[in-house]
Structures are given as structure tokens and as C-alpha cells.
Amino acid sequence: MTEKIALTPATHTTPPAKFSHGVKKGNILQVAGQVGFLPAIEGQAPTPAGPTLREQTLQTFANVKAILQEGGASWDDVMMMRVYLTDVDHFAEMNEIYNAYFEAEGLKEAASARTTVYVGLPKGLLIEIDALAVLS
Amino acid sequence: MTEKIALTPATHTTPPAKFSHGVKKGNILQVAGQVGFLPAIEGQAPTPAGPTLREQTLQTFANVKAILQEGGASWDDVMMMRVYLTDVDHFAEMNEIYNAYFEAEGLKEAASARTTVYVGLPKGLLIEIDALAVLS
Amino acid sequence: MTEKIALTPATHTTPPAKFSHGVKKGNILQVAGQVGFLPAIEGQAPTPAGPTLREQTLQTFANVKAILQEGGASWDDVMMMRVYLTDVDHFAEMNEIYNAYFEAEGLKEAASARTTVYVGLPKGLLIEIDALAVLS
Structure with a gap:
């Protein structure tokens, strides 16, 4: 029996519903959709890193990376980014x-695969990214 | 050689194309995009559980769960819901x-990861969900 | 330690960013979002197979299949197509x-699961498909 564990970096806001920012089971690690929210401050609503695509993209990368690291993984383990x-x-x-x-x-290994599509997101958010990783 | 098997609950309508409602291979189980269609009635077109988000969401959950169960899995095995x-x-x-x-x-284990995005769906449908599970 | 390898068919245009058309690690193979671009011709911009859904869909299938084959997989190994x-x-x-x-x-095995949603794509493109495969 392999346990599924939640990955919850200290920097992350509480998810707005009963889901995990990331989960790991065996060698599979899944990162939930991340957006450009700054590290959580208790008692404050989640706040985007800024209004620009650059600010939000870099913060989103940081948020995905924090979850990978919480699970003992790195960008090199990522197979797919959406x-x-x-x-x-x-x-x-x-x-x-x-x-x-x-x-x-x-990166030391091959770059991840990727799919980019254009969707609606909550007001003020310009980018969302999720990731599937396979650990060695 | 591990076989890939189709998961087709008796409650489900025939897929509108050559795809499976779910497949399982080894310990990986993938649920296809489910919507809020009521259990299939032979000779009738698929019918949503109702016009509201609540009716459709609960029926969609039931449809995802039926496929998980058909594959010997449960919500606890789900890593990612889209x-x-x-x-x-x-x-x-x-x-x-x-x-x-x-x-x-x-749930006995960590909640699944999740991504929510806003897209177009066929007329009358308000929600679609798919799921990736890793069995123990 | 299992290596992650990039899958880059000779027919494919260079990705427009630092991602791989496909990656394989252990028995997991992920195909990046493919569109209906014709086989690459050096020095020319990527060109869709034609303006119609049929032309683009068939070319997209060919592009996904080339990546599967590059990784020693086939349609029979595909678990999920988006x-x-x-x-x-x-x-x-x-x-x-x-x-x-x-x-x-x-196909010799069960058809893949599938999710279809309606999104924005770059001008002129009518379809994009990605795929997750689990090899035997």
C-alpha cells in the first residue's frame, strides 16, 4: 500500500476548496493549478504578485517549484506543464x-512537454500552470 | 505485458466517439471527461440531470465515481481532477x-490536486470533470 | 535513477519555447500539445496542413503518432487524449x-479516454491534441 500525501508549502495560501496544492503517491507527483499569488499572509486574501504577465508568470513558477520541492522533486522531474x-x-x-x-x-534533463491553451480565469489573473512529475 | 482495459459502467451512455469512459493499465487509471448526464436509458439521447450547476456537478461526481469503482479504485486514489x-x-x-x-x-487520504479553468462546453452543460488516479 | 528523454521526431518543427514535443521516463510517455503543422522545412515558419478541421485533425494525429513512435509507443499505449x-x-x-x-x-487494446473542451487557440488553428501514454 502506497500512501498519497498532500504537499503544502508554508508559503501557500489555503486552497479555496477541499483540494491539495500537490499530491505525491509512489513516484508520481501532481501539482494543482497554480497562479501568481504571493506567499500567504495570515488574515489576508490571496494577492497576485502584480498586474503584469511577467510578475504573475514568475510567481506562478515559484509556486509550482515550491510544491515540487516539498515533494522532493525538481523541475527536472516534470513531464508535463499545462x-x-x-x-x-x-x-x-x-x-x-x-x-x-x-x-x-x-535543467539537467530534457525539458518538460507542454500544452498552452487560452481560457477564462478569475478576474485579474493572466496565467495558471499545473504540472505532472515522475520522480526517479 | 500489462493490458489496458476499458472501464464502462452499466450506468453510462455509449461514448459519442471511439473513446473509453475510463481506462486502466497497471496502477494508472484515467477517467475521461464526464458531464452531468443521467444514467443511460436505451434508445434515449443523453440527458443532463438538470439545468442547475448543483444538479450537474453532483451527477458528474457520480459518473466519475462509477468509473473509478469499475476499475477497483475510489476517490482516495485520485491524484488530479480537472x-x-x-x-x-x-x-x-x-x-x-x-x-x-x-x-x-x-476521504481517508489527502485530497486530490485540482485545476479549474473556464472553457466552452456543449449547449446546456455547465461542468465537465476528468480525473487521473494512481492505485495502491 | 531513470532518465527523462526528449522525443523529437525529425518531421517536427522546433518548439517555440524551451519545451519538448514529448518526453519519456520509465514507462510514462507524455506528448505535448500538437497542432496541424506540416512536417518542418528548414528556414520556413510552421505551416498548418490546411484551413479545414479535417486537414488539421489528420495532421495533428500524424504529429502525435510520430512522437509516440519516437518513444517506442503506439496508439494502443495511450491512456488519455485531450x-x-x-x-x-x-x-x-x-x-x-x-x-x-x-x-x-x-487499435488492438481499449480506446483511450478523452476530454474535449472548447478554448482559444492561435489564429488559424482549429484543433490541438496532447496525449498521455503508459507503456507496457
Whole structure:
């Protein structure tokens, strides 16, 4: 029997419903949809890192990474990232930020697969990302 | 060689195309996108449980659960649920229904991860959910 | 330690960002979101197979299949396909193309699970598909 454990970084706001920010079971780790909320401050509502795509994307990456690390994983273990944008015109800018970020992170293994689609998100949010990782 | 098997609960309508409502291979179980259709009645077109988000969400949960059970799994095995809504204004109500449902189900393990995004769905449908499970 | 390897068919255009068209780690293979781009020609921008849903869907299938094959997998290993369309009115036609395609492919195992939702895609693209496979 392999246990499923919740991954809840100290920096994260409480999920708005009965779900986990991340779960790990055996060698599979799933990160829930993350957005650009700043580290949680008790008694305050979740606050985006800023109004721009750049601010929110970088904060979203930080939030995904915190959950990976909580589960003993890293970007190198990520198989798939799903990127949800609200505007097709943000694609080129997101890719620039994406490339620079992962260049700086210094991936040692193949880059993750990715799907990007354009959806609706709650007001003020420009990007959401979730990730599936397989640990070694 | 591990076989991939289709999971087809007796309650389910025939899929509208050559796909399975669920599949299981080894310890991985994938539930296809479920909507709020009532149990199938032969010779009748699929019918939503009702026009409201509540009716459709509860029926969708029942449809996902039937597939999990067909594969010998339960909500406790679910790693990720993807919730597709059509309207950002439905988020709070969906979360209330979601929380009450999983409270009543009495999860023994960590709650699943989740991503919620807002997309288009066929006319009359307000919610669609799919799920990835890892069995113990 | 299981290595994660990138799957890059010779027919594919370079991804527009630092992600892989597919990755494989152990028995898990993830195909990134594929669209109906024709096989890459050096020095030319990616070009859709045509303006119609049929042309783009068939090319998208070919692109997903090339990545599966690059990883030693086939359609029979696919657990989940996510189909992103831009227009609810395309559902029936996509299903016809889908059914005929998989009829011709001669699946030996259960058909994959599937979720279809309606999102925005870059101008001119009518369909995007990604896939999760579990190898035997």
C-alpha cells in the first residue's frame, strides 16, 4: 500500500476548496493549478504578485517549484506543464519569460512537454500552470 | 505485458466517439471527461440531470465515481481532477458543492490536486470533470 | 535513477519555447500539445496542413503518432487524449474524423479516454491534441 500525501508549502495560501496544492503517491507527483499569488499572509486574501504577465508568470513558477520541492522533486522531474493563458497575444511574451526562467534554472534533463491553451480565469489573473512529475 | 482495459459502467451512455469512459493499465487509471448526464436509458439521447450547476456537478461526481469503482479504485486514489466550468461566476458555488460532497464521501487520504479553468462546453452543460488516479 | 528523454521526431518543427514535443521516463510517455503543422522545412515558419478541421485533425494525429513512435509507443499505449477545439459546432465532424482514423489504425487494446473542451487557440488553428501514454 502506497500512501498519497498532500504537499503544502508554508508559503501557500489555503486552497479555496477541499483540494491539495500537490499530491505525491509512489513516484508520481501532481501539482494543482497554480497562479501568481504571493506567499500567504495570515488574515489576508490571496494577492497576485502584480498586474503584469511577467510578475504573475514568475510567481506562478515559484509556486509550482515550491510544491515540487516539498515533494522532493525538481523541475527536472516534470513531464508535463499545462499553461493556461487568457489572451493569445500573451504567447510570445510568456515564451520569452519561460525560456529565460528555465535557462536560469539550469535543467539537467530534457525539458518538460507542454500544452498552452487560452481560457477564462478569475478576474485579474493572466496565467495558471499545473504540472505532472515522475520522480526517479 | 500489462493490458489496458476499458472501464464502462452499466450506468453510462455509449461514448459519442471511439473513446473509453475510463481506462486502466497497471496502477494508472484515467477517467475521461464526464458531464452531468443521467444514467443511460436505451434508445434515449443523453440527458443532463438538470439545468442547475448543483444538479450537474453532483451527477458528474457520480459518473466519475462509477468509473473509478469499475476499475477497483475510489476517490482516495485520485491524484488530479480537472474541473471545466463555463462561467467564472460559478466558482464559489462549485466549491461549496465540491466541499460538501467530499466531506460526505469521507476521504481517508489527502485530497486530490485540482485545476479549474473556464472553457466552452456543449449547449446546456455547465461542468465537465476528468480525473487521473494512481492505485495502491 | 531513470532518465527523462526528449522525443523529437525529425518531421517536427522546433518548439517555440524551451519545451519538448514529448518526453519519456520509465514507462510514462507524455506528448505535448500538437497542432496541424506540416512536417518542418528548414528556414520556413510552421505551416498548418490546411484551413479545414479535417486537414488539421489528420495532421495533428500524424504529429502525435510520430512522437509516440519516437518513444517506442503506439496508439494502443495511450491512456488519455485531450482534444482542444475552438468551436462547439466542430464536435460532430471531429468525432467522425476521429472514429474513421482509429478504425483505420486498427487499435488492438481499449480506446483511450478523452476530454474535449472548447478554448482559444492561435489564429488559424482549429484543433490541438496532447496525449498521455503508459507503456507496457
